[in-house]
Amino acid sequence: MVATQTVDTRYSKPVLVAVNTLADDENGLQPLRNHALFKSLSNADLQSLIAQSRRLRLGHHQLLYRQDMPAHHFFFVISGRLRLYRLDSSGVDRTLDSIAPGDCFAEVMIYADPARYACYAEALKSSEILMIPVKAYQELLDTNPEYAHAALRHYAMRAVSRFHDLEVMTVQNARDRLIRYLIDLLPNGATEGGEVELPLPKCLVASRLAMQPETFSRILADLKSNGLVRVNRSKVFISDPKRLIEISQ
Amino acid sequence: MVATQTVDTRYSKPVLVAVNTLADDENGLQPLRNHALFKSLSNADLQSLIAQSRRLRLGHHQLLYRQDMPAHHFFFVISGRLRLYRLDSSGVDRTLDSIAPGDCFAEVMIYADPARYACYAEALKSSEILMIPVKAYQELLDTNPEYAHAALRHYAMRAVSRFHDLEVMTVQNARDRLIRYLIDLLPNGATEGGEVELPLPKCLVASRLAMQPETFSRILADLKSNGLVRVNRSKVFISDPKRLIEISQ
DNA sequence: CTCCCCACTTGCTGCAAGTCAACCCGAGAA
DNA sequence: TTCTCGGGTTGACTTGCAGCAAGTGGGGAG
Numbered sequence A, B: 001m002v003a004t005q006t007v008d009t010r011y012s013k014p015v016l017v018a019v020n021t022l023a024d025d026e027n028g029l030q031p032l033r034n035h036a037l038f039k040s041l042s043n044a045d046l047q048s049l050i051a052q053s054r055r056l057r058l059g060h061h062q063l064l065y066r067q068d069m070p071a072h073h074f075f076f077v078i079s080g081r082l083r084l085y086r087l088d089s090s091g092v093d094r095t096l097d098s099i100a101p102g103d104c105f106a107e108v109m110i111y112a113d114p115a116r117y118a119c120y121a122e123a124l125k126s127s128e129i130l131m132i133p134v135k136a137y138q139e140l141l142d143t144n145p146e147y148a149h150a151a152l153r154h155y156a157m158r159a160v161s162r163f164h165d166l167e168v169m170t171v172q173n174a175r176d177r178l179i180r181y182l183i184d185l186l187p188n189g190a191t192e193g194g195e196v197e198l199p200l201p202k203c204l205v206a207s208r209l210a211m212q213p214e215t216f217s218r219i220l221a222d223l224k225s226n227g228l229v230r231v232n233r234s235k236v237f238i239s240d241p242k243r244l245i246e247i248s249q
Numbered sequence C: 001c002t003c004c005c006c007a008c009t010t011g012c013t014g015c016a017a018g019t020c021a022a023c024c025c026g027a028g029a030a
Numbered sequence D: 001t002t003c004t005c006g007g008g009t010t011g012a013c014t015t016g017c018a019g020c021a022a023g024t025g026g027g028g029a030g
Helices: A030-034 A043-051 A134-143 A145-169 A174-185 A202-208 A213-225 A241-247 B030-034 B043-051 B134-143 B145-169 B174-185 B202-208 B213-225 B241-247
Strands: A003-006 A016-021 A054-058 A063-065 A073-079 A082-087 A093-099 A120-123 A127-133 A194-197 A229-232 A235-238 B003-006 B016-021 B054-058 B063-065 B073-079 B082-087 B093-099 B120-123 B127-133 B194-197 B229-232 B235-238
Touching (some): A030 A043, A093 A202, A127 A134, A134 A145, A145 B093, A145 B134, A145 B145, A174 A213, A174 A235, A213 A229, B030 B073, B093 B202, B174 B213, B174 B241, B202 B213, B213 B229
Antiparallel strands (some): A003 A016, A016 A054, A054 A127, A073 A127, A082 A093, A082 A120, A194 A235, B003 B016, B016 B054, B082 B120, B194 B235
């Protein structure tokens, strides 16, 4: 069942999306069960939540919501990839986060007041997401204290990780910020090397790290020529993270 | 009733604090009632929580906790001021936040797992804080769903404001970051001018904004000579925030 | 296949910010 | 009072990063 709807018409350039109701289609939603926000839900409650949700398909560069739009939904990424960004007064676009399949975003809106999106969200490639009404989840929280615990745990983790991001951004020079960023992408916390995939195109990683794309490119070329990394498109191979860390002092 | 105790002995330089149990002394705790985390508590529950808490007095530059210390408490500031910071591998100290009376901090630990402090915390001047056992608050959350709602609302606000901080740090040049910081200190969101007090000594504001103290000083001097601000010790008077914003493009 | 397009790279130049050092000045101690 | 100390400012110099512009190369459209 596929329809087309306008998510919000009060803003310029209405966002058009293909919609797929889920009551009759629960395939591909296993990952939901693995997410902290849904893991503890009873089957019945999860079904009910899914029934009230919509599955959206977003195309490359398609905008999902705008900053300051009233927020009635939060989102779960089934496939694809999105990014969160803001625009400053001069129209410069500053990337704040990237979202992978299995992640939630804008979930903070479940309790924010006033409930308005804090940034823009757009698909980086063709993506499928679940659009969950904030109200439905809120009501669920009331029915079982354990659900609230799960939500609190999730929020706490989020807060810690944002705090961590903030720390990286107080690193003063561009090279060290980039190194910190790469290290943080390593799954096993710098204990051993490995290949990491940049979650964003290079020019957006640059924006995320408060530097110009050219600077990003030059620093990476420099690390490469020093044998610290090997780069293949969006994949960066880090042989010796320890050495990388001591380079950054 | 005043005693002295060692907060944690497993780390070098044990932190010594003067302790004042609160069962018999509830004075000066009105501000607790105004904080989102405690506002909705019943009198009995609040009393019980206070009874399980300790009032600490910290001296100038006294360390309250270290990064990665196991976290069994979170804190409410009664008077004074604290700062949160991290140390990188080369020992450089990077300020992440400042805490004023009436604020909570490390409250994210109520639900973090593993529960370890994400940063260092030290008093910037003589301060009085309430040290609340995480476990006591957790247990309270179980007794009343409304308490969990309050906590979730609070966490959501925190997340939004950290997100905002992150955005400021992606501003590329030092002058604009400083301007954004000053604007954010204005109580009424840049609609009208006013005098703001820097919540940290200038050299720490500089660290918070990822710049050198000299750069901070020069930028402020420049804004001053352009008539955009007037500076008196730690107070900055902003006559026309609109103009300041357009300067920063 | 060819062409174009877009993401990225590279070279060059200038400016913003870091570094090092000297100096200032107010607060507190002697 | 004078001395010292610490936070802050200023100056001279150096450097890292940005800005612009030209070049490269892979992928998709036709």
